[in-house]
Amino acid sequence: MSKLKVGVIGCGSISRYRHLPEYAANNLVEITAVCDIVELRADEMAEKYGAQAYTDYEKMLAEADIEIVSVCTPNYLHAPMSIAALNAGKHVLCEKPMATSQEDALAMIEAAKASGKKLMIAHNQRFVPSHAKARELIEKGEVGKIHSFRTAFGHPGPEGWSIDGKESWFFRKEEAFIGAMGDLGVHKTDLLRYLLGEEFVEVGAFVESSAKENSTVDDNAVCVLKSESGIVGTLAASWAYGREDNSTIIYGENAVLRLEDHPEYSLVVQYRNGETVNYELGKIQSNEDGGQNSTRVIETFVDSIVNDTVPPVNGEEGMKSLNVVLAALESSETKQIVQVKK
Structure with a gap:
């Protein structure tokens, strides 16, 4: 089976200590794209994981060869970025809290249903x-x-x-x-x-x-x-x-x-x-x-995609x-x- 390709939006601490190392340790996936509005951070993580660097997440969604997106950005961006990724046909793992209102959370859930893709919230x-x-x-x-x-x-x-x-x-x-x-x-x-x-x-x-x-x-x-x-x-x-x-x-x-x-x-x-x-x-x-212990979030999310099961912390749970x-x-x-x- 070919590996699932991952793009990570946001190259701050949560992606550096949790998402990126846990994806890198998972033999079912490969990191192919990273994105951060701070170009230096995107370049640094791209070099470390052998990925393509982006500073515009919409460009990454349009151009990168990815099937999975992790949203690791400030809270107010969780909903719009997750919805954009789902609408682009990507499975989405979003950091918590999933949104800043129930309305935005419902919009994320609807986007997942409409796209037929998985949405999981990173409650570890x-x-x-x-x-x-x-x-x-x-x-x-x-x-x-x-x-x-x-x-x-x-x-x-x-x-x-x-x-x-x-x-x-x-x-x-x-x-x-x-x-x-x-x-x-x-x-x-x-x-x-x-x-x-x-x-x-x-x-x-x-x-x-x-x-x-x-x-x-x-x-x-x-x-x-x-x-x-x-x-x-x-x-x-x-x-x-x-x-x-x-x-x-x-x-x-x-x-x-x-x-x-x-x-x-x-x-x-x-x-x-x-x-x-x-x-x-x-x-x-x-x-x-310092990120030494695995959260099992990435592992669980990837398993739900590979086995086509409902993620345990889906949009409704989040x-x-x-x-x-x-x-x-x-x-x-x-x-x-x-x-x-x-």
């Missing part, structure tokens, strides 16, 4: 071994009825990760639209939906912009979420933590699951009868690992996770409990 938390094991235990009934949860995703901020440092688009509302909630919170809304196996219906949130100078987006948020069956819990997303915290705790009637909350064990199960089971399943990927974040922003602005859109 579902593929973390501890998270997959926790879902398995919940589905088997070992945890019993789930009553509550708390999850956090925080680190010192994108200036330590972004290729542009403190000048990054992450801090500009017109380009990012959402700050820590879009960068980190949306990962956790997706994870919780996956673990609990149900949707969130109501959100109450405090979303603040107090930790970063010269920033026009949120950087510190705490939300209370309620699921359709009445599970309530908290989600925190922050760019103000001194060290990364990517932990989740699920409280069930038979057991408490502690995910990524222990320095050695990626999953700790504390049963009601006093028994504790520790799992060493490998570390969760983080900004601090939109449901986005809608929880949009409801949190609305709640913070209105000081009301907000219903999550369906």
Whole structure:
């Protein structure tokens, strides 16, 4: 079978540390085109991966011999670039959050349906071994009825990760639209939906912009979420933590699951009868690992194309996770409990 040809739009940190190396490591694909409005960055990645460099994504879509496109650009460009790529007959892997509004997310989903091509959103938390094991235990009934949860995703901020440092688009509302909630919170809304196996219906949130100078987006948020069956819990997303915290705790009637909350064990199960089971399943990927651990996002996306299956985080899934974040922003602005859109 001939290899699937890939084009990557955006040559910043997420493509350098995640998309490009993971495509390069996959023997089912080859990187043939890269694009960035900063010519030097496009040229650098093109040379590294033996690809053609572009500074205009529309030119890349029209001219390059590609079947797959990764969209690794600022948030406000996710929808228009993904739609253009889908309309050009390409499969699309889009970074999160998939869009900056439900309307744009729906337009992406429609474009995927009309083109008959795959659309996947790069939510990587579902593929973390501890998270997959926790879902398995919940589905088997070992945890019993789930009553509550708390999850956090925080680190010192994108200036330590972004290729542009403190000048990054992450801090500009017109380009990012959402700050820590879009960068980190949306990962956790997706994870919780996956673990609990149900949707969130109501959100109450405090979303603040107090930790970063010269920033026009949120950087510190705490939300209370309620699921359709009445599970309530908290989600925190922050760019103000001194060290990364990517932990989740699920409280069930038979057991408490502690995910990524222990320095050695990626999953700790504390049963009601006093028994504790520790799992060493490998570390969760983080900004601090320099891209050493695979996210399995690329692998999963490529497999869905090769085997013609629905990507696990398709457009509909991405939109449901986005809608929880949009409801949190609305709640913070209105000081009301907000219903999550369906």
